Amino acid sequence: MAGPRTLYEKIWDDHVVHRRDDGTCLLYIDRHIIHEVTSAQAFDGLRAAGRKVRRPDLTLAVPDHNLPTTARVDAAGARLPIEDPESAAQLAALERNAPAFGIRYIDAVAPEQGIVHVVGPEQGFSLPGTTLVCGDSHTSAHGGLGALAFGIGTSEVEHVLATQTLQLKPSRTMEVRIDGGLGFGVTPKDIVLALIGRIGAGAGAGHVIEYTGEAARAMSIEGRLTVANMSIEAGARAGLFAPDEKTFAYVKGRPLAPRGIDWDEALAQWRTLSTDPGAAYHKRVAIAADAIAPTVSWGTSLDDVGAITGIVPDPDSFDESARRDTARKALAYMGLAPGMRLQDIAVEHIFIGSCTNSRIEDLRGAAAVLHGRRLAPGIKRALVVPGSGLVKRQAEQEGIDRIFIEAGFEWREPGCSMCLAMNPDKVPAGERCASTSNRNFMGRQGPGSRTHLMSPAMAAAAAVTGRLTDVRDLMGAQ
Amino acid sequence: MQPVDQIHGRAYPLGRDNIDTDIILPGRFLKTITRAGLGGVAFEVIRAEPGNALDDPAYAGAPILIAGENFGCGSSREHAVWAMMDMGIRAVVARGFSDIFAGNAFKNGLLTVVLDPDAVDHVLEQARAGAIDIQLGDQRVILPDGTSFAFAIDPFRKHCLLNGLDEIGLSLDLEDQIAAFERQMAENRKWLLVPA
Ligand code: SF4
Numbered sequence: 001m002a003g004p005r006t007l008y009e010k011i012w013d014d015h016v017v018h019r020r021d022d023g024t025c026l027l028y029i030d031r032h033i034i035h036e037v038t039s040a041q042a043f044d045g046l047r048a049a050g051r052k053v054r055r056p057d058l059t060l061a062v063p064d065h066n067l068p069t070t071a072r073v074d075a076a077g078a079r080l081p082i083e084d085p086e087s088a089a090q091l092a093a094l095e096r097n098a099p100a101f102g103i104r105y106i107d108a109v110a111p112e113q114g115i116v117h118v119v120g121p122e123q124g125f126s127l128p129g130t131t132l133v134c135g136d137s138h139t140s141a142h143g144g145l146g147a148l149a150f151g152i153g154t155s156e157v158e159h160v161l162a163t164q165t166l167q168l169k170p171s172r173t174m175e176v177r178i179d180g181g182l183g184f185g186v187t188p189k190d191i192v193l194a195l196i197g198r199i200g201a202g203a204g205a206g207h208v209i210e211y212t213g214e215a216a217r218a219m220s221i222e223g224r225l226t227v228a229n230m231s232i233e234a235g236a237r238a239g240l241f242a243p244d245e246k247t248f249a250y251v252k253g254r255p256l257a258p259r260g261i262d263w264d265e266a267l268a269q270w271r272t273l274s275t276d277p278g279a280a281y282h283k284r285v286a287i288a289a290d291a292i293a294p295t296v297s298w299g300t301s302l303d304d305v306g307a308i309t310g311i312v313p314d315p316d317s318f319d320e321s322a323r324r325d326t327a328r329k330a331l332a333y334m335g336l337a338p339g340m341r342l343q344d345i346a347v348e349h350i351f352i353g354s355c356t357n358s359r360i361e362d363l364r365g366a367a368a369v370l371h372g373r374r375l376a377p378g379i380k381r382a383l384v385v386p387g388s389g390l391v392k393r394q395a396e397q398e399g400i401d402r403i404f405i406e407a408g409f410e411w412r413e414p415g416c417s418m419c420l421a422m423n424p425d426k427v428p429a430g431e432r433c434a435s436t437s438n439r440n441f442m443g444r445q446g447p448g449s450r451t452h453l454m455s456p457a458m459a460a461a462a463a464v465t466g467r468l469t470d471v472r473d474l475m476g477a478q
Numbered sequence: 479m480q481p482v483d484q485i486h487g488r489a490y491p492l493g494r495d496n497i498d499t500d501i502i503l504p505g506r507f508l509k510t511i512t513r514a515g516l517g518g519v520a521f522e523v524i525r526a527e528p529g530n531a532l533d534d535p536a537y538a539g540a541p542i543l544i545a546g547e548n549f550g551c552g553s554s555r556e557h558a559v560w561a562m563m564d565m566g567i568r569a570v571v572a573r574g575f576s577d578i579f580a581g582n583a584f585k586n587g588l589l590t591v592v593l594d595p596d597a598v599d600h601v602l603e604q605a606r607a608g609a610i611d612i613q614l615g616d617q618r619v620i621l622p623d624g625t626s627f628a629f630a631i632d633p634f635r636k637h638c639l640l641n642g643l644d645e646i647g648l649s650l651d652l653e654d655q656i657a658a659f660e661r662q663m664a665e666n667r668k669w670l671l672v673p674a
Contacts, residue, residue, distance in 0.1 A: 017659045018652050026652055028659055030670055040511035041560070049479070051646070054656075057672055086509040093511045104672075125672065154556055155585045155645070163649040165656060258669035266669035422509075 004276030006173050007242050008208045011148040011273070015131050017165055026165045030130035031147070032059045033116045034103070034157065036066055036094040037422070038135030042158035043097040054164045056102035060125050060256075063091050063108050064115045065422045069385050069412035072109050079109060087423065101161075114388025114414040117141040117355035121225060122388055124254025128243035128270045133160055138355050138438065139238075140231040144224035145251065146243030146273055148208070151232065171237050172206050172282035177213035180290040185472035187365065188223035189357060189436070189455035191215065192230040193295040195287055197305035204236025207283060210275060211241050215289035221250040222361040229356045230438055233302045242274040294471055296342060297440045297453040299330030304440070306342060308458070308470045314338035333442055334450050335430070342468050345452070349433035350375075350382035350409070350463040351445070352456050354419035357436035358387030362456040363395050367403040369460035369474055375408035376466030382409040383425060385417040407463065421446040434462035479587045481642030485569045485612040489542035490531045491605040492524070498551045499579070502558040516557060517564030542610055544602050545572040549590075550579025559586045569612050571619060573598050584635055585645055591619060597627045614640060 005013070018026040032055075034042075039061070046053065053059060066087035074080055082088040091108065098105035106112050112119060116134055120126035120142055128146035133139060135157045142149035156166055176199075178191060196203075209231050211224070219227070224241045231239025241247075248267060251257050258266045293307035304327070306313070315327035315338065331338065336345065352358070352366050363386065375382055384404045386392035392414060395401055401411050418425040419437040421444070427433045429448025436459050437444075440451040452468060461471040503520055510516065524530050531537060543562070549572040550558060559582045562570075569589040583590050591612065593601065601619060604610065608622035614636065620626040638648065649656075663670055 018655050026649060026655070028656070028663075041513045041556075044512055044514075049644075049646070090509065090511050127670075130670065155582070159646050159649065162646045163656065164660075165649055165652075167645060167649060256672050259673060262669040262671075265667075269667070269669075 004279040006275045006279045006281060007146070007210055007240055007273055008148065008171070008173050009279070011129055011131065012170055014129070023169055024167055025170070027131060027168050029133055029160050029164055029166060030058060031120070031125060031127070031132040032160050032164075033120055033125070033132070033134040033139070034059065034061045034094070035116050035134070035136065036063045036090040038154050038157055039097065040090060040093040041154050042135075042161055043093070043101065045155075045158040046101070046161060051162045053101040053103060053161045056104070058164065059103045059161070060120070060123070061094055061098040061103050061105045062113060062116050062119050063094055064113075064414075065416045065420065066090050067108055067413070067415040068423050069383070069415045069417045069425060072413055084424070111389045111393065114386070114391065115355045115358065115416055117225075117229065118358060118387030118391065118414075121145055121221075121250075122254065122390055124251055124257030127251060127257065127266070128247055129273050133166065137232045138229050140236070141225050141229035141355055143228035143231065143239040144221060144226070144241050145247055146241055146270070148238055148240065150238040171208045174204060174207040174209045174236065174283040175281040175285070176209050176211050177284070177286040178211060178215040178289050179213045179286060180215055180288050181218060182215060182289050183292065185294055185457065185470075185475055186289070186292055187455040187457060188219055188226045190292055190295040191287075191289055192227045193297065193302070193305045193453060194292045194307075196230065196234045196302040197295070198287060199234060199285055201233060201302040202235040204231065204234040207236050209234065209236045209239040210281070211239060212275070213286070216241060217244065220361060221246055222359045225359070226356055226362075233438055243270050294455065294458050296458065296468055297451070298334065298336060298342060298345075299327065300333055300440055300442050301326070301330070302440070304330055305453070308342055308468060310342055312336050312338055312340045312342065343470060344467060345432070346378055346467045347432045347434045347452065347462050348378060348380045349427050349431060350379060350459055351385070351418040351433055351435040351437065352409075352459050353383065353385030353387070353412075353417050354435075354437035355387065355416075356438040357456050358385060358391065358414075360391050360394050362436065363391065363400050364398070366456040366460040367400045369457050369471060370403050370407040370409075370464065373407055373464040375463050378466035379408070379463060380431070382407075382463050383412055383418060384409045385412040385425075386414050388414050409463070418445050420444060421449070427451070434459045434468065479642045479644035479647065482568065482587055482589050482639040483614055485541050485589065485614075487542060487609050488537045488540040489544050489571070489601075489605040489610045490537050490540050491602045492531055492543055492545050493602050495546035495573070496548045496551055497545055499555050499558040502550070503555065503561040505555075508555065508557055510557075513560040514564055516561035517566070520561035520565055539566050541566055541568040542605075542612065543567050543570045544598065544605050545570060546598070547573045549575045550583070551576040556582045556586070559583050559588055563588055571598065571601055571612075584638070587639065587642070587644065589614060589639060591629045593619065593627055593629055600625065601627070
């Protein structure tokens, strides 16, 4: 074996089935997750070609994007119909296709249903050292466990279903070292927002990121999933955290995780999964976690973020003319003026959810801020959408649901919800949302919607004051 | 995938540069569950123009479309290719294509032919006169007036198209190696199997 290798290179090498002269590899895929939006045409393609799903046992189907997050069964326990006919048809297609091809299917009313990127790790389907794909760009999330995980298009979904492989060329590698520790009131979401703001939304293009450093190691698994999830927003194909004892403890005992002697063998292999000393990355950056304050986005790309203590920047203050231009357009869309204090921006909607921030720690973080407080009068609607049915149930056992409900939030069923507004949860045009999701693109939360990205605790703080707020002012100050 | 060899028939003489994927198929149609059925809503902004070539009965069901520069620019949606295939289009002759569109077209067996600007102009004119013949084997576009133009194509892509090999078919050609990899996995990494 030639020289020291990075974690990415080790996982890649382990999965090469065949290498063509031009460097293209046929890469084996260990885990494939499908949902309703990008799978129907892939199944059609298989049927048209008379092909089967090669490894239904390595595939998991879960509906999430289109599902309404209101009650799914009536008082008698009967399934309620889905109003939007196109959403209903997409969901029905998955419900037909999964069993027809022998694929494990977690249905819309199963207790385990949730967002694909929450369900995979939670069920122990996503594992360290595996290659994992899904027809959704935020598949990078599973890299928080040390899986090489990335999003694919519909033709590739079909390719994986038929062959359990993909034809790919290796990516370049990028180390993001997060030094130091997280300050008071600062979460992994703040770190990744600040990171992307610093390096730029295109900095990771063509690369797979590996997160290293003291703060990365200190992060909980849920925090790592949040950071890895946002790798795609830095332009990277995937993001990786080297698996460690914390990872193994997280995975152990989950329903689809290895058991018994298999577990011991898995563990022995996972312990080899770290970048060798002296291995070279194509690119390296370092940030100091200590210097990061709670962070929010003010514009319409992940370039547009700042510390909550700051102001809306003046587009003229940017060096490049293209950047000045996009910043001006962003401010016009967002209805903001340069120089305004970020903490003076009033919001009407709160969304706590999405595959970035809808796990139990996220809900606990928000609930800690909301405890004993109420929505500010200016808030029209506040949604909390747990990432999965299991997260929801655990929160209910901990009494967290009461805190949200008493504060004035709607306690919803799991799904993608207001993250992309494919289901009925939308932000109306011209209105503003404090959101724990991952994209602040124009129209992402509904046509004309204005999104400010932040951590769950920060979204809770905005909920009680009615404006973007430094959560630290509310913490321990009750 | 169907093998592509000879494509013969009328050609929509569309011309124009920078036909983007939103023109081919607007975003609001992405909620569909099939590749089929998109043909009816394709090119709606062009179809709104009176007297447009796409609705001219002379070209009804034409298997070829002639365009200008940078055809298929914009988003990566594969739906654009599906919509054109659904209309019955099997080849596009243009001055140039966006990379992503050309890749998606190849994955779906839609032939993309690049010719010089002058040649494209002549093809456009001849498309109005009668049927066009595209021979992939000989790499030639043959026009009603008897003139013909040679075109270049990546040898690997040509091989795949002629033999109806999609990327999936090619990967399946490596079946023995995939199976061997899986045998090894079942032996050395049994933990990768999902418990029943
Ligand atoms: S929550 Fe949002 S980002 Fe995550 S999978 Fe759903 S739509 Fe995509």
